[in-house]
Amino acid sequence: MASVPSLASTVQQRLADALTAALPEAGSADPLLRRSDRADFQANGILALAKKLKGNPRELATKVVGAIPANDVLKAIEVSGPGFLNITITDKAITETLAARAADERLGVPYKDQPGTTVIDYAQPNVAKEMHVGHLRSAVIGDAMVKILEFAGEKVIRRHHIGDWGTQFGMLIQYLIEHPHELDHKDADVSGEEAMSNLNRLYKAARALFDSDEEFKARSRDRVVALQSGDEETLALWQRFVDESKIYFYSVFNKLDMEIDDPDVVGESGYNDMLDETCRILEESGVAVRSEGALCVFFDDVKGPDGNPVPLIVKKSNGGYGYAATDLSAIRDRVQNLGADTLVYVVDARQSLHFKMVFETARRAGWLNDRVHAVQLAFGTVLGKDGKPFKTREGETVRLVDLLDEAIDRATAVVRDKAEKVGLTEQEIVENGRYVGIGAVKYADLSTSASRDYKFDLDQMVSLNGDTSVYLQYAYARIKSIIRKAGDTQPAAHPELSLAPAERALGLHLDQFGEVLTDVAASYEPHKLAAYLYQLASHLTTFYDQCQVISDQNAPEVVENRLFLVDLTARTLHQGMALLGIRTPERL
């Protein structure tokens, strides 16, 4: 089905046409249309135009209004104040537009004008290490962006750039060689928890030995050399660490109700074969230069506290490669082999300097250019209730799984509280508890601008009132229960009916869904979608206060039109939440 133009864009177009007709000397001026409290929309563009044309704004405004041909979208246009236009839409146009949206399975949301290929780098934990709240943010924000971009028609390739390479593996592998049963499982289907606790135990033991035993340290260093030179036995053991960690990662992602496909997990090690060439190209083109034995890229605007330039080191003086060489190789791969024209990195803001230097280096090398660009969707730190970086009382990093389990427990209690009234089975309580708990965690993250730090506060997250996912999930379930009561039929719209103020407000908000999604797909700001959905639920609440849906007092077509409105609201909520990666249970 074709996309449905929003009423705002229809009005904008009519005003722009009238502007050109009435004031040809204005060229193509923007009427600057905004939603407004005084009417449905307000256009402020004539003020600026009057200044430019040295005319009287009210006179110009009157002229523009006179040039609008008769139509059944605009009910009233008033010139007000110094030369604003207050615009009211007809009820008929609102209902007809909504009916067109309802008839489309995409709710009339347009596809991107020129879809391209985006490679998005997100959900990138580190092998043999616990996942923490920072990994949660990357996963949650990244997953939402993947869904939003795909919905917009973009081709999206996911890359989970896990930390699976580095000198620490020498120590781990050497320890495993000397204690060969440390990663053995009791039975074949080992749980993620068990896998991680094995890795943790091994890591701690290896670390302790490494720090206390010089001979083990030496053997570990030799092991790094063996790993880097591709020794088969060493690589096979390294692979065991990766596989064991994946069992754990996948169990966490599964708990997060997130799909991660194994072929999309291309960790740092996946670029090993490219590192030499990447450095050779950079050196030969003069982008990178030798400095104190290391291969470096310098930037005019990157200096340390002492005023000396801080370079990006692509190859260390001992010949080793680091994080930067890998990321530069990944850019080449993503652009040249995967055909990306956009690269998105959902990574902690604390790595912003790294990405700034990596992107600039890639531009100098020509891998990024006018046609191919890269952005870091940088996110802030997760704070505890006290406003300090999130730590346990003992000062340790909080384990992600513990948090998720606690969120699910709290949410299950909330669901259970109301379960009897709704008539939920035990199985539904458990399932809904998961959806509400995981939804709460995701929504808390997605409803604040990613660049800001946010407080991880479970009490607030599962609160039934306020800007939370449960509030939205209840709004959805309530509509579903009304629709079930009405007999579960597909309600039709009645454009001939006049609308109450709360119906118009709800309707006009519903009409903005596509615009919001287009904006979010372009700006990488999923919090705008969360804000839109919260406002939608708030409009719905006002609507319930002011308008009865099913009532003997209402004519049957009023009932049906209201059912139509709430049904479209439910579909919009469902679609919007799904794009944020959050489920909306039918009964709650």
Ligand SMILES: NC(=[NH2+])NCCC[C@H](N)C(=O)O
């Ligand atoms: N291409 C990248 N560097 N992606 C980000 C990787 C994040 C890294 N594994 C971390 O835990 O901090």
